Amino acid sequence: MKAIIPAAGLGTRFLPSTKCTPKEMLPVLDKPVIQYVVEEALEPEGVDDVIIVTSPGKPELLSYFQPDRSLEGLLRERGKAAYADAVAATGSMPVDFRYQYEPRGLGHAIRSAADAVAGESFLVLLGDYVVPGRDICTKMLEVSQAHGGASVIAVAPCAPEEVSRYGVIAGERAGSLPGSEDAADCEPGAVWRVSGLVEKPAVEEAPSNLYIVGRYLLSPLVMDLLADQEPGAGGEVQLTDAMARSLDRENMYAVVIDPLSGYDTGTPSGWMATNALMAAEDPRFSGAFWDAIEERGGLKR
Ligand code: G1P
Helix, strand or coil: CEEEEEECCCCHHHCCCCCCCCHHHCEECCEEHHHHHHHHHCCCCCCCEEEEEECCCCHHHHHHCCCCHHHHHHHHHCCCHHHHHHHHHHHCCCEEEEECCCCCCHHHHHHCCHHHHCCCCEEEECCCEECCCCCHHHHHHHHHHHCCCCEEEEEEECCHHHHHHCEEEEEEEEEECCCCCCCCCCCCCEEEEEEEEEECCCHHHCCCCEEEEEEEEECHHHHHHHCCCCCCHHHCCCHHHHHHHHCCCCCEEEEECCHHHCEECCCHHHHHHHHHHHHHHCCCCHHHHHHHHHCCCCCCC
């Protein structure tokens, strides 16, 4: 199975930092954001290739996933084996690229990778969301297997007034992940059958407060429907709209995840908080991180 990671955006919210550096290359601790997402995509058994959909103006993403034998060799010569290994790892991941030539929306970006997934189900992982536990796609695959290979998306509850930032589902409870039988309908582990999907609904029109978090396991039909998908919310070709059309012909399920299982790096403040929270928890960094803060009298709001 292949996983598609859309990474073609302009990174406008991070300008001027993203004038010469793609937003996907901004670091979280010691790695660029995109590397976390690639590693997460490759975690479930059976995922053998990642397709990054990018725009022609971002050659840095391609370079990052190429081997750099001279840098690696230099580091080894200087006795810096751990850094050499880290460089080698980025050059050996199974990553391919496709281009989205015009910024016409998420659905259009995914469709740009159609040839790579021809006729097979595929994963989509949005790149603004870092999931250290790397466990969401495995849960979606489990639900899909239990329902004959159906499409499955990950959803989480949000505050009712936040629904218009997201894609939102309508549906009914259809079961649970094994071990989560006691979960209430909007608690992690609950599984829903999806009966409708709306991209960025008005607060009063939202069918639920379960939003799509950016992890999808989609059937080939959704890829086919993207070919003639008309623009929707924001004038963009929306993945959510093609998924909604697929419901006439196929079942789709949603698995509720803990909204705190991932970190949102899509805005400067989200990215800053992600770095701070992950640094505070990572034994490689937490000592020096807290020392630097305590030296200045600690952190208060
Ligand atoms: C996209 C999807 C939306 C989803 C969201 C998650 O929206 O279209 O359905 O809920 O990602 O972050 P975007 O954030 O690109 O506007």
